[in-house]
Structures are given as C-alpha cells and as structure tokens.
Amino acid sequence: MREALDRLVELGLLTPSRETVGGLRAVSLEAGLAHLLRRQEEELARRHHALAAGKAAAARAVAEYSALRPDTDRDGNERLLGLDAIQARLEVLTRRLGEECLSIIPGGAQSEASIEASRPLDEQALNRKVRMRAVYQESVRNDPATFEYAQWTTERGGEVRTSPVLPSRLLVFDRTTALVPIDPGDSRLGALCTTSPGIVATLVALFEQTWEAAVPLGAVRSRDTEGGISQGERELLKLLASGMTDEAAGKRLGVSMRTVRRQMAALMERLQATSRFEAGLKAAQRGWL
Structure with a gap:
C-alpha cells in the first residue's frame, strides 16, 4: 500500500x-x-533529445573512425590503431614467423597484461625453433615479474640482453616486416607496420647496434675496472649532466624518479660531493663523463 x-x-x-x-x-x-x-x-521530448544526441554522437564517431581508420597497405606501410589492432597483427605475424624475431623492449618493468599477451605468441615461435633475440632495459632486473619472463624466454631457447638506455620499442619479423610505435611516448596508441625494405634494413641495423652494446641477461653487472662505476650509473650521470630532470632521466632508464634520486645520492656519497654540481665536476675529473 505504501x-x-x-x-x-x-x-x-x-x-x-x-x-x-x-x-x-x-x-x-x-x-x-x-x-x-x-x-x-516531457518524456517524449527527453527521448527525442536523447535520440538526436545519439545520432550526432554516432555521426561524430563515424567521422573520427573514417579519419583514424588504419591505412590500406600503401607503399608497404600500414597504421595499426590501438592495442587490439596491434595484438591482432602480432598474432598473424607470429604464426608466419619462419626464422627470426628481433625486439627492443624499453620502459623497464612490463605490465602483467603485456606479459600475458606476449607469452603464448613467444611460446609458439620458440616451439618452432624460431630464433628470438630481445633487448630489455637493464632496470628489468629489479622487477621480479619482467625478469622472470625474460628468464622464461631464455630457458626455452631465446636470447635476452639488457642495456641501461634503449631506443624506441621495435619488433622485426624475419627481417622483412617491422613494427614501431606511432608515438614512442605511448605505444598503446598504435603502431606502424612496414615491409618497406629500406626502412626495415635501417631498423635491423639499429637493433644489431643495440644488441652489441647490451649484456646477456645472466651476466653479472660489473663496474669499469678504472673508474669503479657501472654502465647504468654512467648513463645516469650523462643524462643528468645533459640537463634532464630526474623524472625524464628515469623514463629513459626505465626506473622511477625515487630510484634515480637514490642512485644519485649513492654516487654523491662515493664522490664525497655535497651537491650535484660538485658531483658532476668530480665525475668528470674521474673520467666518468
């Protein structure tokens, strides 16, 4: 009744x-x-207004989709917009892999979603005895999940190296097809898939240079015999000396700003410096820069 x-x-x-x-x-x-x-x-007017707004939103969505729709293959290049489009293309390229896959994976620790999306594709390729070479940022050694995945790769026959500083994310399949991010600052936005021989050859050369400068995953990180400084510490000093902020340097090295400050504090203590400026001078005197 109420x-x-x-x-x-x-x-x-x-x-x-x-x-x-x-x-x-x-x-x-x-x-x-x-x-x-x-x-x-009033209800009919509200529904009419909602319907008109819905039609306008649909028209805008169609217009935006038309503008952002991945290009058809044009001179061997195609845009892949969003993570789903990238994942779908990776699945196709991985199935077609015959001999070799090269990858540069910057950013330090990888997300759990990224690792789980990559695992089945990598496993398929490794089971077919495809040679897989990957370069991670050195800071992954401090992230248990990413380091475990890198070890998982090597245990199944893949080759993994690390380097303090890396170029943008890169994947090359059988030296004929390459994927690079549209925006290096946010790889989730999309990727450029290219089969242009000139572009692919240049990216392969970039990978090989990066690979040669990197160290195997299982290698002990050593310090320079003369200066007593690791490669990662040397790169950090160079980045900060070039005028980068702690945050920007951390992004380049794939570590947090807190880690950057902790490492700099340790370096200043070793250099017996009371300021970063003094640390820079003493580092230069020791040949660290």
Missing part, C-alpha cells in the same frame, strides 16, 4: 492534505489527466 501511495504521489495524482497532517488527497480528474499528459510530453 509503495502504491508513493507511486501515485510521484505521478502527481495524490498531493498532501491541507486538513490532515501527514494525510493525502486525490487531485481532481482534470488536473490529474493534465499532469499525466504533461509528463508524457
């Missing part, structure tokens, strides 16, 4: 009584019908 009364009040067919405190009275038939018709008109 629910029915509440509904009648909501519809405007019952209104508070002026004679009985807390009581209700029925509105007149004319007023009730007029109120119901007005509510229906």
Whole structure:
C-alpha cells in the first residue's frame, strides 16, 4: 500500500492534505489527466533529445573512425590503431614467423597484461625453433615479474640482453616486416607496420647496434675496472649532466624518479660531493663523463 501511495504521489495524482497532517488527497480528474499528459510530453521530448544526441554522437564517431581508420597497405606501410589492432597483427605475424624475431623492449618493468599477451605468441615461435633475440632495459632486473619472463624466454631457447638506455620499442619479423610505435611516448596508441625494405634494413641495423652494446641477461653487472662505476650509473650521470630532470632521466632508464634520486645520492656519497654540481665536476675529473 505504501509503495502504491508513493507511486501515485510521484505521478502527481495524490498531493498532501491541507486538513490532515501527514494525510493525502486525490487531485481532481482534470488536473490529474493534465499532469499525466504533461509528463508524457516531457518524456517524449527527453527521448527525442536523447535520440538526436545519439545520432550526432554516432555521426561524430563515424567521422573520427573514417579519419583514424588504419591505412590500406600503401607503399608497404600500414597504421595499426590501438592495442587490439596491434595484438591482432602480432598474432598473424607470429604464426608466419619462419626464422627470426628481433625486439627492443624499453620502459623497464612490463605490465602483467603485456606479459600475458606476449607469452603464448613467444611460446609458439620458440616451439618452432624460431630464433628470438630481445633487448630489455637493464632496470628489468629489479622487477621480479619482467625478469622472470625474460628468464622464461631464455630457458626455452631465446636470447635476452639488457642495456641501461634503449631506443624506441621495435619488433622485426624475419627481417622483412617491422613494427614501431606511432608515438614512442605511448605505444598503446598504435603502431606502424612496414615491409618497406629500406626502412626495415635501417631498423635491423639499429637493433644489431643495440644488441652489441647490451649484456646477456645472466651476466653479472660489473663496474669499469678504472673508474669503479657501472654502465647504468654512467648513463645516469650523462643524462643528468645533459640537463634532464630526474623524472625524464628515469623514463629513459626505465626506473622511477625515487630510484634515480637514490642512485644519485649513492654516487654523491662515493664522490664525497655535497651537491650535484660538485658531483658532476668530480665525475668528470674521474673520467666518468
């Protein structure tokens, strides 16, 4: 009964009584019908407005999709927009892999979603004895999940190396097809897939240079015999000396800003410097820069 009364009040067919405190009275038939018709008109107007807004949104979406739609293969190049498009193309390219896959994976620790998306594809290729070479950022050694995945790769026959500083993300399949991010700052936005021989050859050369400068995953990170500084520490000093902020240097090295500051504090202590400026001078005197 209470629910029915509440509904009648909501519809405007019952209104508070002026004679009985807390009581209700029925509105007149004319007023009730007029109120119901007005509510229906307002509801129809609201639906009409929502429909018009929906049509406009759909038109905008179609226009945006037309502008952002991946290019058809044009001179061996195609844009892949979004993670789903990239993943779909990776699945096709991995199935077609015959001999070799080269990859540069910057950014330090990889997300769990990225690792789980890569694992079945890598496993398929490794089971077919495809040679897989990957270069990770050195900071992955400090991330258990990413380091475990890199070890998993090597245990199945892949080759993994690390380097303190890496170029943009890169994948090359059988030295004929390459994927690079459209925006190096956010690889989730999309990728350029290219089979242009000149571009692919240049990217392969970039990979080989990066590979030669990197160290095997299982190698102990050593310090320079003369200066007593690791490659990662040397790169950090170079980045900061070039004017980079702690945050920017951390992004280049794939580590957090907190890690950058901790490493710099340790270097300053070893250099017996009271400021970063003094640390830079002493580092230069020791040949660290």
